Amino acid sequence: xxxxxxxxxxxxxxxxxxxxxxxxxxxxxxxxxxxxxxxxxxxxxxxxxxxxxxxxxxxxxxxxxxxxxxxxxxxxxxxxxxxxxxxxxxxxxxxxxxxxxxxxxxxxxxxxxxxxxxxxxxxxxxxxxxxxxxxxxxxxxxxxxxxxxxxxxxxxxxxxxxxxxxxxxxxxxxxxxxxxxxxxxxxxxxxxxxxxxxxxxxxxxxxxxxxxxxxxxxxxxxxxxxxxxxxxxxxxxxxxxxxxxxxxx
Amino acid sequence: xxxxxxxxxxxxxxxxxxxxxxxxxxxxxxxxxxxxxxxxxxxxxxxxxxxxxxxxxxxxxxxxxxxxxxxxxxxxxxxxxxxxxxxxxxxxxxxxxxxxxxxxxxxxxxxxxxxxxxxxxxxxxxxxxxxxxxxxxxxxxxxxxxxxxxxxxxxxxxxxxxxxxxxxxxxxxxxxxxxxxxxxxxxxxxxxxxxxxxxxxxxxxxxxxxxxxxxxxxxxxxxxxxxxxxxxxxxxxxxxxxxxxxxxx
DNA sequence: AAGTGGTCTAGACCACAAT
DNA sequence: TTGTGGTCTAGACCACTTG
Numbered sequence: 001x002x003x004x005x006x007x008x009x010x011x012x013x014x015x016x017x018x019x020x021x022x023x024x025x026x027x028x029x030x031x032x033x034x035x036x037x038x039x040x041x042x043x044x045x046x047x048x049x050x051x052x053x054x055x056x057x058x059x060x061x062x063x064x065x066x067x068x069x070x071x072x073x074x075x076x077x078x079x080x081x082x083x084x085x086x087x088x089x090x091x092x093x094x095x096x097x098x099x100x101x102x103x104x105x106x107x108x109x110x111x112x113x114x115x116x117x118x119x120x121x122x123x124x125x126x127x128x129x130x131x132x133x134x135x136x137x138x139x140x141x142x143x144x145x146x147x148x149x150x151x152x153x154x155x156x157x158x159x160x161x162x163x164x165x166x167x168x169x170x171x172x173x174x175x176x177x178x179x180x181x182x183x184x185x186x187x188x189x190x191x192x193x194x195x196x197x198x199x200x201x202x203x204x205x206x207x208x209x210x211x212x213x214x215x216x217x218x219x220x221x222x223x224x225x226x227x228x229x230x231x232x233x234x235x236x237x238x239x240x241x242x243x244x245x246x247x248x249x
Numbered sequence: 250x251x252x253x254x255x256x257x258x259x260x261x262x263x264x265x266x267x268x269x270x271x272x273x274x275x276x277x278x279x280x281x282x283x284x285x286x287x288x289x290x291x292x293x294x295x296x297x298x299x300x301x302x303x304x305x306x307x308x309x310x311x312x313x314x315x316x317x318x319x320x321x322x323x324x325x326x327x328x329x330x331x332x333x334x335x336x337x338x339x340x341x342x343x344x345x346x347x348x349x350x351x352x353x354x355x356x357x358x359x360x361x362x363x364x365x366x367x368x369x370x371x372x373x374x375x376x377x378x379x380x381x382x383x384x385x386x387x388x389x390x391x392x393x394x395x396x397x398x399x400x401x402x403x404x405x406x407x408x409x410x411x412x413x414x415x416x417x418x419x420x421x422x423x424x425x426x427x428x429x430x431x432x433x434x435x436x437x438x439x440x441x442x443x444x445x446x447x448x449x450x451x452x453x454x455x456x457x458x459x460x461x462x463x464x465x466x467x468x469x470x471x472x473x474x475x476x477x478x479x480x481x482x483x484x485x486x487x488x489x490x491x492x493x494x495x496x497x498x
Numbered sequence: 499a500a501g502t503g504g505t506c507t508a509g510a511c512c513a514c515a516a517t
Numbered sequence: 518t519t520g521t522g523g524t525c526t527a528g529a530c531c532a533c534t535t536g
Contacts, residue, residue: 010505011505049505052522066521067521070516084496185498188497191495192492197312211446215444238462241443243442245442249437260525285501285502298526317532319503319534320534321502
C-alpha cells in the first residue's frame with residue numbers, strides 16, 4: 001500500500017485560497033484589482049483555463065467581480081438595513097448598537113418599472129389570499145442608481161378593484177393607508193425569509209454579478225379579523241441588505 | 250455599419266437554459282439525473298469544456314448537484330421552518346396557511362461538535378456585549394444526519410463564569426433558563442439576517458454543494474434593563490431553512 | 499471494466515476597455 | 518493598439534462510482 005498522504009488541494013484551489021486570504025486579511029481592499037489571468041499564468045506557470053478556474057472560485061463566492069476588458073476586482077459590500085418591526089426596534093434596546101455595520105443614512109429609494117395588472121392568482125398568492133383573481137403592483141427599487149430590490153404586491157381582486165390601490169400614485173401612506181380607508185387596515189404581518197441563487201431573469205433585473213444570492217421575503221398582511229389582505233413578494237440583492245427583526249421574549 | 254442583430258447567448262448558456270426549463274417545469278424532478286458531459290457533447294456536438302460550462306451554470310445556481318463518478322442530479326429542496334417569535338406566530342393568523350411548503354414535522358435536531366471555550370471577544374461580540382472576554386458555546390446541528398447549521402453563542406465572561414452555562418449540559422430550558430436563574434432573563438431579542446456565499450470552511454462544516462448560499466443570523470438577547478446578555482451567530486444552509494417572523498402593525 | 503465527473507494543457511478567436 | 522476577460526476546441530490523465 002502507498003502511504004496515505006493527505007491529498008493536496010488542486011492548484012486552482014490553492015491559488016484561490018491565497019487570493020481569498022489577501023482579500024479577507026485586508027491586503028486587497030474594496031475595489032482593488034486582482035492579478036488577472038495572464039498574471040496568474042506567468043506567476044504560477046499554469047494554463048489559461050486553470051487561471052480562469054481560480055478566479056471563478058472567488059467570483060462564485062461573491063468576493064470578486066469581473067469587469068470585461070479591464071480586470072477582476074474585489075467586491076464592495078455596503079448593505080442597507082431593513083427593519084421588520086420598527087415599533088420594537090433597537091432605539092430602546094442595546095443602546096443603539098447594531099451588530100453589523102450598514103448604511104443607516106436613509107438614502108432615498110427610487111422606483112422604476114412600476115406596473116399594475118390584474119391576473120389570475122398563482123400558487124402562493126391563491127393559497128394565502130384565498131382568491132382566484134388578484135391585482136399585482138410590481139416595481140423595482142434602486143438606491144444610488146443601482147437596483148437593489150424587485151417586489152410584487154398581490155391584493156385580492158374583489159377587495160381592491162376600482163380603488164386607489166390599483167392606480168400608480170396611492171397617495172400619502174401608500175397602499176396600507178388605503179387598505180385602512182377601505183376598512184381593512186393591516187393588523188398583523190408575517191414574513192417568510194429564504195435565500196437562494198437568482199434566476200437569470202432576477203439576475204438581469206437586479207444587475208447582479210455572479211456569486212450573489214438573493215434574499216426572498218414573502219410578507220403577508222392580515223386585517224384584524226384574520227383575513228389576508230396583501231401578499232408581497234420581494235427579491236433583494238443579498239449583498240445590499242441586512243434584515244433586522246425585533247421581538248420580545 | 251452592420252445591422253445591430255441582438256446577440257444570441259453563447260451555446261453553453263442556451264444549453265443551461267434548456268436544462269433549467271426542464272427542471273423548473275417539472276420535466277426533471279428532484280433527484281433525477283441530468284444528461285452528463287458525454288451526453289451533451291454528442292447531442293450538441295460541442296467540446297468537453299463547453300458541456301462542463303453548461304452544467305456549471307446549473308450547479309452554481311443551486312439547481313443541480315454533481316456526484317463524482319456518477320452524474321449530475323436535480324437538487325432537492327425541503328426547508329425547515331424556523332420561527333423568530335413563536336408567541337405571535339401564525340396559529341391565530343391566516344388560518345395556519347404557510348406561504349411556502351416546508352417540513353413542519355418537527356424532526357429532531359442532533360448536536361455534535363459541541364465546544365465551550367473562553368476567548369477574547371472579537372469585533373461584533375465585543376461591541377454588542379460590551380466586554381473584552383467571552384465564553385463561547387459552539388455547536389453544529391444536524392437533521393436526519395445532515396448538517397444544517399453551525400452556531401456560536403457568546404456570553405460576557407464576567408456574567409457566566411462558574412455557572413451552568415459553561416458546562417456541556419445546561420439542563421432543562423437551556424441557556425436562557427440559566428440566564429433567568431442568574432437574574433438576567435432575556436426580555437428582548439433582535440436578529441440581523443444576511444445571506445452570502447459560504448467560506449470554504451463553512452462549506453466543509455455544512456457539507457454544502459456548490460451554488461448554496463448560507464443565511465447568517467446574528468441574534469442579540471437583552472435583559473430587562475437593556476444589557477446584552479448573549480450574542481448568537483448562526484450559519485445556516487440556505488437550502489434547508491425558511492425563517493418566519495411575525496409582528497403586529 | 500466502463501462510465502462519470504475533476505483537473506489540466508495549449509492552443510484559438512472574439513468583444514470590450516483603457517491608453 | 519494592447520491587454521483584458523468570454524467563449525470554445527481537442528486533446529490528456531486522474532479518482533471515483535457503478536455494474
